[in-house]
Amino acid sequence: MTFKLAVTGGKGGTGKTVVAVNLAAALSSEFKVLLVDADVDGPSTTALLRARMRHTEEVRIFKPVIDPSTCKACGRCAEVCREHALAYAKGVTPILFEELCSGCKACLLACEYGAIREGWRVLGYIHEGEAGSIQLRVGELKPGEARSPIVARALKVKVERELNGYDVVVIDTAPGIHNAVVQALWGVDLALAVTEPTPLGLHDLRILLDLLDELKIKAWVVLNKSDIPGGLREEVVEECRRRGLELAVEIPYDQELFEAYVRGEPLIESRIETPAQRALLDLALKVEREVKP
Template sequence: MAKILAVVGGKGGTGKTLLAINLAYGLSKLGKTLLIDADVDNPCSKTFLRAEPSSREVVKEFRPKIIEDRCRLCGTCVQNCHPHALLLIPGKRVMLVSELCEGCGVCRLVCPFKAIEDSWIEAGLIEEYRTDQGFDAVVGELKPTTRRTPVMILKTLRYAEKHLGEYDYAVADSPPGTGSGIYAIMSYADLIIAVTEPTRLGLSDLEKLYKLYEKTGSKRMLVAINKSGLRGGVKRELAKFLEEIGVEWIEIPYDESVVRSYAEGSILIEKYPRSP
């Protein structure tokens, strides 16, 4: 089974994808490596992959189809809809607000008249890539306007999990924040790498992320300070916080080659192996 590294961060734009891509490339020199892009709202790792998808799976989600000829307007489905996605219009019909529906299927189970049948919508895609860069990739992408980010993250992780026996290492990229989807990614990993930057906002978001990390138990955590050397930053305060919580850290210099590689869509340690 692969050793799993999760790259997380409370703030957007800190360099999670940059680190995840370069980690996957570096680890591929040590063993077979899989990159898992679970930043399903904006999976930009594809920008760095020199490959077309080798397979694509459409992720579907349940939506109730109300059979009006059978519906008696009893309201049982409405009363049992936790996200309030079903509305009873008295004397007329039951209306679905699809954007609120969580796809749980409870309404279909509780309907005493079997007036609700299955229908499905496209929630997103999961793609596999076989690159010439030394590693493979699984990329989850939520369909625009769909609200089910945590569910799509879990589906991406479970899809990747089926293949982990083939790999020595797996690197999971994640969306910013401290929500339930991030917790799932952190719980999934053997090592958590939190990416931050030496700014006031970066420190504040790292403090929030650490509170979430504490709920994962005894997993190992490492902090990567990206843009180290940024003028006017709060590196001393950041280092003090990390010393207080007893977490090791590494620094990624604020260097032009990092910016250039990201703008080019190239892998830093492949294109600029002499970068700091």
């Protein structure tokens, strides 16, 4: 049975993607691993891994195409559109505002005159590729589009169809607790909540842990940049203690981590041994014990 691991974080910049990439790299030595970049608004795993992408498919949704010669300008389509994507004035063929359309097809079903036919528009893309022994699936929202949950859902459906081919799926979610994040988290076996010892990091960690509790998902906390001066490390430790959660690992600030990032390679593969590298390897060992208890 495939083990599904989500790496998530309440705010951007905590190091979530770095943790996800390094875990995938470490686990790939023992397991067949699929790394999923579900941060469709700003995917970055490909840059961290120098991945080779071999195939891209479009994520499309329905778009109404109105035939003015058939349209009776009754306004029924605009009336049923909950997104207000169709502008209607009496006696005039409705005008579509594409960016507002969710593709629900209510207008198509409501039109009694057959004046609306099915068209489509591209919302985003799903890329397939690999980096070494890691297989990669990346969701990407088309620039200018706002409906990231639809792209996130399409990515999730594709990944669910491929689960049987892998031992471990590592999902790098978007930051926050919005719709696309919930979709990525749904059904995972373990979630790593990556945070940092700052006031905003602690605030967003609490919100994220509330969400994971609501979804009944087992959670571990990963404290990145744990030794920054003036940090709230003790407060994060206390929050974990209060909730009865495991603080899985503390990753210290490490310049080599940034340099590995720039080189496009996981820190665990660096020839320079550092405390952050050891922390990430320790985390991988803990996850490995969860995969094969």
